[in-house]
Amino acid sequence: MNMSASPQNTARRVALVGNPNCGKTALFNLLTGSHQKVANYAGVTVERKEGRCLLPSQRALQVLDLPGAYSLAATSLDEAITRDVCLGKVAGEAKPDLIICVVDATNLRLHLRFVLELRQLGLPMILALNMGDAAARRGIRIDVPQLQRALDMPVVETIAVRRNGADTLLAALDGLLPPEPQALPADADLHARVRQILADCVAIPRRTAVIDDALDRWALHPVWGLVILATVMFFMFQAVFSWAAPVMDLIKSLVESLGQAVFTLLPEGLLRSLLIEGVIAGAGSVLVFLPQILFLFLFILVLEESGYLPRAAFLLDRLMVGAGLTGRSFIPLLSGFACAIPGIMATRTIQDERDRLVTILVTPLMTCSARLPVYALLIGAFIPAQPVLGLFNLQGLVLFALYVAGVASALLVAWVMKYLRRERVEHALLLELPSYRLPNPRDIAIGLWERASIFLRRVGTIILSLTVLLWFLSSFPAPPPGALQPAIDYSLAGRIGHALQYVFAPLGFNWQICIALVPGLAAREVAVSALATVYALSATSEDAAAQLVPLITAQWSVATALSLLAWYVFAPQCLSTLAVIRRETNSWKTMAAATVYLFALAYAASFITYQIASRLL
Amino acid sequence: MKLYDLVQVLIVGGAILVSALYALGRVAPNLRGRCAMWLQRSSQPLWIKNIGKKIATDSGGCGSGCDTCGSCAPKQSGVPSQALEVMDKAPFSR
Secondary structure (H helix, E strand, C coil): CCCCCCHHHHCCEEEEEECCCCCHHHHHHHHHCCCCCCCCCCCCCCCCEEEEEECCCCCEEEEEECCCCCCCCCCCHHHHHHHHHHHCCCCCCCCCCEEEEEEECCCHHHHHHHHHHHHHHCCCEEEEEECHHHHHHCCCEECHHHHHHHHCCCEEEECCCCCCCCHHHHHHHHCCCCCCCCCCCCCCCHHHHHHHHHHHHEECCCCCCHHHHHHHHHHCCCCHHHHHHHHHHHHHHHHHHHHHHHHHHHHHHHHHHHHHHHHHHCCCCHHHHHHHHHHHHHHHHHHCCHHHHHHHHHHHHHHHHHCCHHHHHHHHHHHHHHCCCCHHHHHHHHHCCCCHHHHHHHHHHCCCHHHHHHHHHHHHHCCCHHHHHHHHHHHHHHCCCCEECCCEEHHHHHHHHHHHHHHHHHHHHHHHHHHHHCCCCCCCCCCCCCCCCCCCHHHHHHHHHHHHHHHHHHHHHHHHHHHHHHHHHHHCCCCCCCCCCCHHHHCHHHHHHHHHHHHHHHHCCCHHHHHHHCHHHCCCCHHHHHHHHHHHHHCCCCCHHHCHHHHHHHHCCHHHHHHHHHHHHHCCCCHHHHHHHHHHHCCHHHHHHHHHHHHHHHHHHHHHHHHHHHHHC | CCHHHHHHHHHHHHHHHHHHHHHHHHHCHHHHHHHHHHHCCCCCCHHHHHHHHHHHHCCCCCCCCCCCCCCCCCCCCCCCCCCCCCCCCCCCCC
């Protein structure tokens, strides 16, 4: 196809546009060297991303990755972003110079309709025929030159998950801009056109893959499907506890050795106290949980890449609708297992405003990875690692129960909201089920590396800084001469803790826990580091940095530990989550309502747990 | 006061000051933004402007600026302004 000269060739901005889950972000990562999140389900990208790509001729190109859309007639917020960028409606931003229409070669029947619609934009276009390898495996044959003629635009084949999979696209981008394709008549039947193009250019032996059908017979079965889902989740939490233990022990011993080395090197004084009781005891106690977090994400990433998650959404749709949610809420809620913030942002894919709001309000109840250190600390201290039925680990079972408690409470709250608003309308779930895919080890490794960096960055920044501040508040003012209690009792933090104890005593929380809850508002894991620092400053032993677990085991009752676990299931101990709720809903009132109801639930759950447990145990 | 005592007071004081400023900037991103703008005023010396630039460009993944989540959310791209309201259902008049 001939390419025409254009004055815009000097500063090109190209936009990757296409249906959801066709590989736009994978292609964006390949072109720009970025590491944006990719997964095998629709709705991963909910905002525009921008990157730079260097063409073979060393010219730079600005690449925009846009959320997936089925049509320019947007029905959700993420589709509206794509539409606005394509139409040049974003303030201060011109239309892209070129549209790269990314299509899944195994699903052309669905994806080509949007390509034909995009022709009406009047912009130069290139079609990136992605996942050509998967199409070939399924016996799909595409006559590319014929397809070029039918679509009136250059067609290049790409495999976004291969290192050189975008070479042909880069070569096409390095040339002149293609001419704008001819717009179709306004009343054209796009579906009929697609059927005609498929008949002329594509040979499809079967509409779906044999392996997908075989797996779906089990995975989508109303009974076996749920059994498989429960088994997968159950296995995940067992593994988090069992497999991570050796690496955790190694990190723990390194932290202890570091504490002892500092103790030997430095004379007694402020600096030694800050390093041992503040930095090493505090940040070190959180660092120990890195292996558990990585194992949890290993499972989440594998499930995301495999294409199983939308099936789980389909299976749980009836349950979700019964609770006042929609099957579309599943993916945002599942993202909430990593962190509530991307979960809340992923609600942009939900078309109905009320469904979206309910999903935003219940997403903080999903057990995010920041809760894991708190859960793991308390479970490790109070739940024996004994086998159950010779198969399961009791600690893993308790962790699973805590995750289930988070999900169940989210469903219950959603049901109450549905009841209160007296809405009886049910929204049907329309969800694309992607083909199953073997997870790409490189993507998994990059995903784990990203999670490890995020966790270590948190430990090194917000957790460390708050721990240092807590050490300061727990060390000053110094005790009066002749004081009999530990110095921390006379400090500012000690006094705050004692004052807060009046509020939290019915929950069984002692003053040390009360202190830890305050900095824990900025990030949940800070509660662990804060407890470690507070107990290290209260202890007389020289290796206090390593002794949080035995200290709390000795000083807390089981009822207190269970009560604190119940608190962390519900409490919105995360300022970032509250900030994102305000930003996404553009309402202080909604944020305040979320804060109040979550704290009220947390207080009630802890109170009930403590009162029952202290009588029974 | 011995030299070691002086050094340790300076180190500990510096660590507390840096931690306090960092935590405040994370928990109150708007305040940090205003401080950054003040530091970058044209009347300020270059090194102060550089400090202002550094604290201004450091923002969270969701765009809220607080980053206490450690950028859990997807990284924000170049131009943050996005239309978050569905403006009109039909982009073309047919």
